[in-house]
Amino acid sequence: MIGYGNTLRRDDGVGRYLAEEIEQQNWPHCQVISTHQLTPELAEAIATVDRVIFIDAQQCQDQSSPSVQCQPLYLSPLEQLSGELGHRGSPLELIALAKILYGVEVQAWWILIPAFTFDYGERLSPLTTMAQAEALAKIRPLVLGEI
Numbered sequence: 001m002i003g004y005g006n007t008l009r010r011d012d013g014v015g016r017y018l019a020e021e022i023e024q025q026n027w028p029h030c031q032v033i034s035t036h037q038l039t040p041e042l043a044e045a046i047a048t049v050d051r052v053i054f055i056d057a058q059q060c061q062d063q064s065s066p067s068v069q070c071q072p073l074y075l076s077p078l079e080q081l082s083g084e085l086g087h088r089g090s091p092l093e094l095i096a097l098a099k100i101l102y103g104v105e106v107q108a109w110w111i112l113i114p115a116f117t118f119d120y121g122e123r124l125s126p127l128t129t130m131a132q133a134e135a136l137a138k139i140r141p142l143v144l145g146e147i
Contacts (some may be wrong), residue, residue: 001019001022001030001031001032001033001035001052001054001055001139001143002019002033002035002038002042002045002046002052002053002055002091003015003016003017003018003019003020003033003035003054003055003056004034004035004036004037004055004056005036005056005057006036006056007067007122008120008121008122009115009118009119009120009121010117010118010119010120010121010122010123010125011115011116011117011118011124011125011128012115012118013057013058013122013124014055014056014057014113014115014124014128014131014132014135015054015055015056015057015113016034016035016036017124017132018055018113018132018135018136019031019032019033019034019055020034021132021136022136022139022143023100023101027140027143027144029143030143031045033045038054038090038091038093038094040094040097042094042141043094043097043098043101043102044098044101044102046047046094046095046098046104046106047098047101047104047106049106050106050107051107051108051109051142052091052095052106052107052108052109053108053109053110053111053139053142054073054091054094054108054109054110054111054114055111055113055135055139056110056111056113057112057114057115057128058112058113058114058115059112059115059116059118060114060115060116063127064115066114066116066127066131066137067108067114067131067134067139068111068113068114068131068134069111069112070109070110070111070112070113070138070139070142071109071110071111071112072107072108072109073091073095073108073109073110075092075095075096075099075105079118079126082093083084085131091110092108093107095108101123109142111135111138111139113128113131113132113135114127114128114131115128116120116128120127132134
């Protein structure tokens with residue numbers, strides 16, 4: 001599990017906060033990485049597992065019915081690396097890099113948690129806090145193999 005985001009920009013840090021919460025719960029067979037951004041070095045960690053879950057904030061304008069998105073990620077045969085890992089990189093870039101460098105293809109999901117507030121601070125907005133609980137419920141079956 002890789003939770004990423006900037007914990008100093010309020011809701012942007014929700015991916016890291018949730019990953020750290022799961023790590024504290026000590027789920028079986030679950031390795032957790034909490035990081036500021038996606039970097040190429042993470043491809044090595046991805047190559048050692050059979051499935052990976054990326055957790056990130058997704059900027060949301062509509063506060064009326066925000067919901068967590070759980071997207072499976074698939075590499076297409078023509079997948080190209082943009083070379084823009086980090087702030088602009090995507091989980092798809094990392095699983096493609098793991099395949100290129102280590103010859104492994106993993107099951108992958110991208111959990112996107114609605115986020116509304118990105119000003120300076122370390123507290124999540126109330127809506128993102130609620131969405132974090134929803135995301136936890138969606139992640140549990142993925143990690144524990146209940147799907």
